[in-house]
Amino acid sequence: MKQSYFSLVLFLFPLLTKAAGLVPCEPSVLNGKIVNECGFCQVGSLIKNVADWIGVVSGFIVVLVIIYAGLRMVYSIGNVSAKTDARRLISTAVIGYVIILGSWMLVDTFVKFLIPGSSYGINNPLICP
Numbered sequence: 001m002k003q004s005y006f007s008l009v010l011f012l013f014p015l016l017t018k019a020a021g022l023v024p025c026e027p028s029v030l031n032g033k034i035v036n037e038c039g040f041c042q043v044g045s046l047i048k049n050v051a052d053w054i055g056v057v058s059g060f061i062v063v064l065v066i067i068y069a070g071l072r073m074v075y076s077i078g079n080v081s082a083k084t085d086a087r088r089l090i091s092t093a094v095i096g097y098v099i100i101l102g103s104w105m106l107v108d109t110f111v112k113f114l115i116p117g118s119s120y121g122i123n124n125p126l127i128c129p
Contacts, residue, residue, distance in 0.1 A: 112124070115128070
């Protein structure tokens with residue numbers, strides 16, 4: 001029973017999060033020739049899009065974990081160990097999100113370093129020629 005729910009979630013997860021559109025180019029064939037061929041810049045853009053998507057999804061997950069831990073802390077009225085576990089869960093979620101944001105910044109900077117003509121910075125878009 002659990003496996004069927006897990007398969008359903010895996011099947012619906014890309015549809016729910018709108019994972020389509022991560023690939024920046026769509027090669028097509030016209031008269032036997034490939035038109036709009038994907039290049040190195042599009043691969044960098046794909047990596048950046050995936051990193052951005054992971055950052056957004058993990059942000060939602062961290063917020064849900066913090067809400068859950070806060071509720072556990074509220075409902076642990078006199079239980080000191082449950083309160084400590086809830087605090088530990090909140091701190092672990094925040095530390096994990098800081099690690100994810102740091103890795104996102106490294107990936108973003110590295111991709112912009114590899115693509116010529118792109119400017120550094122978090123809010124600067126990656127422009128493929």
